[in-house]
Amino acid sequence: MLSCFPERSPNLRRGRLDPGDWPALRELGHRMLDEMLDSIEAIRSLPVWRPMPQTAREALREPAPDEPTSPQQVYRQFREAVAPYATGNRHPRFFGWVHGSGTAGGMLAEMLAAGLNSNAGGRDHAAIEVERVVVGWFRSLFGLPDEASGLIVTGTSLANFIAVVVARTARLGPRSRADGLRGAPPLVAYASVEAHASVDRAFELSGLGGAALRKIPVDRRRRIDVELLEKQLAADREAGLEPFALIGMAGTVNTGAIDDLARLADVAARERLWFHVDGAFGALVALSPALRPRLRGIERADSIAFDFHKWLHVPYDAACVLVRDGELHRAAFAGSAPYLTPAERGLAAGAPWPCDFGPELSRGFRALKVWFTIKEHGLRRLGAAIAENVRQADLLGRMVEAHPLLELLAPVELNIVCFRFRPPAPLEPPVLDELNEAIVFSLQESGVAAPSLTTLDGVRSIRVNLTNHRTDDDDLELLLHEISVRGERLAAVSDVAAG
Numbered sequence: 001m002l003s004c005f006p007e008r009s010p011n012l013r014r015g016r017l018d019p020g021d022w023p024a025l026r027e028l029g030h031r032m033l034d035e036m037l038d039s040i041e042a043i044r045s046l047p048v049w050r051p052m053p054q055t056a057r058e059a060l061r062e063p064a065p066d067e068p069t070s071p072q073q074v075y076r077q078f079r080e081a082v083a084p085y086a087t088g089n090r091h092p093r094f095f096g097w098v099h100g101s102g103t104a105g106g107m108l109a110e111m112l113a114a115g116l117n118s119n120a121g122g123r124d125h126a127a128i129e130v131e132r133v134v135v136g137w138f139r140s141l142f143g144l145p146d147e148a149s150g151l152i153v154t155g156t157s158l159a160n161f162i163a164v165v166v167a168r169t170a171r172l173g174p175r176s177r178a179d180g181l182r183g184a185p186p187l188v189a190y191a192s193v194e195a196h197a198s199v200d201r202a203f204e205l206s207g208l209g210g211a212a213l214r215k216i217p218v219d220r221r222r223r224i225d226v227e228l229l230e231k232q233l234a235a236d237r238e239a240g241l242e243p244f245a246l247i248g249m250a251g252t253v254n255t256g257a258i259d260d261l262a263r264l265a266d267v268a269a270r271e272r273l274w275f276h277v278d279g280a281f282g283a284l285v286a287l288s289p290a291l292r293p294r295l296r297g298i299e300r301a302d303s304i305a306f307d308f309h310k311w312l313h314v315p316y317d318a319a320c321v322l323v324r325d326g327e328l329h330r331a332a333f334a335g336s337a338p339y340l341t342p343a344e345r346g347l348a349a350g351a352p353w354p355c356d357f358g359p360e361l362s363r364g365f366r367a368l369k370v371w372f373t374i375k376e377h378g379l380r381r382l383g384a385a386i387a388e389n390v391r392q393a394d395l396l397g398r399m400v401e402a403h404p405l406l407e408l409l410a411p412v413e414l415n416i417v418c419f420r421f422r423p424p425a426p427l428e429p430p431v432l433d434e435l436n437e438a439i440v441f442s443l444q445e446s447g448v449a450a451p452s453l454t455t456l457d458g459v460r461s462i463r464v465n466l467t468n469h470r471t472d473d474d475d476l477e478l479l480l481h482e483i484s485v486r487g488e489r490l491a492a493v494s495d496v497a498a499g
């Protein structure tokens with residue numbers, strides 16, 4: 001068996017930036033590993049988040065040093081000024097936005113990837129092979145054909161952008177890569193008003209312009225209203241516009257709503273639209289046999305974007321874009337620079353290269369932590385953790401409904417619960433909004449729990465997102481208890497202020 005871990009020899013020469021004292025660095029490395037694993041193991045006993053004090057911020061703001069600092073010293077500063085002030089998403093009571101909680105195994109895989117320092121942009125080596133394996137796993141999970149291509153990217157923001165560029169280039173032809181939109185028909189695309197901001201950005205960046213994305217209202221469950229979509233399509237064609245793409249949401253960031261993807265696939269087929277699914281977190285419910293039917297229609301998508309770092313808990317950052325027709329994907333990005341031409345053999349073999357499927361050339365070995373996570377836990381356990389969060393969201397929704405001082409503000413569709421504190425004495429809407437904001441700020445600052453805020457139909461809402469494999473049911477009870485205690489206290493104070 002070949003090994004990249006040779007026998008140790010005391011006489012090895014070292015590079016100019018290699019450690020001067022290998023044994024000392026080795027000891028430091030083991031200590032870092034132990035302490036970081038300790039911090040993950042004991043995460044429940046720490047505050048979710050603490051604001052970074054000015055002194056810690058200032059301690060970091062030093063000029064770039066001309067002279068070396070010992071790694072022991074650098075690590076000391078990391079422990080004091082960086083590590084305590086992390087985002088907080090490793091904690092079981094981090095409920096904000098949509099964040100994954102990470103895993104210890106994923107962290108180790110990230111370390112191994114950094115150790116190999118592979119550049120997964122191209123050429124013939126194992127990092128690219130691992131990426132192909134991971135892409136293949138998800139291609140079959142979503143029921144896409146073998147010709148489908150995929151690329152591991154930083155996040156669904158970039159995955160959405162790539163999908164929009166592929167859809168645009170597929171419609172206008174590869175010449176549009178040179179011509180841009182000069183002489184192009186007025187392309188328009190469709191998504192619901194609940195589509196993620198990164199979809200708007202994809203249209204801005206692709207040159208199509210944000211206004212080319214038509215926002216369709218949603219139904220009571222906050223899914224795209226397909227009848228209004230069809231009306232808008234007809235009106236746009238009437239007005240001489242050229243519809244070319246339809247974006248379905250598998251899990252909206254506000255409320256977790258999943259559009260009726262099968263109906264959208266029908267509309268896309270009939271209207272000859274590129275059908276893209278933004279499934280940043282929601283697409284991963286495909287891993288749960290019980291939840292999977294909610295994605296019906298996703299297997300007919302032309303492209304799918306989803307994150308590994310959210311509901312699969314792979315350490316930041318990692319996401320994926322899949323494209324049904326791999327040739328169209330390649331045609332949108334493939335380059336021909338002479339120094340990047342794949343060879344028949346040698347290190348420059350292994351075509352096609354990932355750099356021909358997206359805007360990035362140099363790329364880290366992100367696939368390793370995804371591969372490691374899936375191997376370590378298996379799809380069944382990962383799917384069960386997702387299903388558990390969905391059960392918890394349903395439970396939390398029912399606890400809110402049963403609570404005299406809380407009001408549910410949106411149906412619980414998946415893993416997100418939106419509600420507010422409402423004291424018995426009626427408050428003016430702006431005062432009630434401010435009260436709920438104050439509750440969330442106070443909770444975050446206390447370190448007890450970290451939900452976030454959103455606005456639904458003009459109403460400020462406490463938003464609890466469950467993409468957290470460490471959350472237990474009693475964390476939810478504690479959350480509601482803390483919200484009502486704080487709500488009553490803050491409402492009393494505002495009474496005093498008002499009276």
Ligand SMILES: *Cc1c(COP(=O)(O)O)cnc(C)c1O
Nearest residue numbers: 098155156157196198253280307
């Ligand atoms: C998070 C999210 C995105 C953006 O993904 P990033 O990984 O943050 O780039 C896009 N769409 C939805 C629905 C999301 O939840």
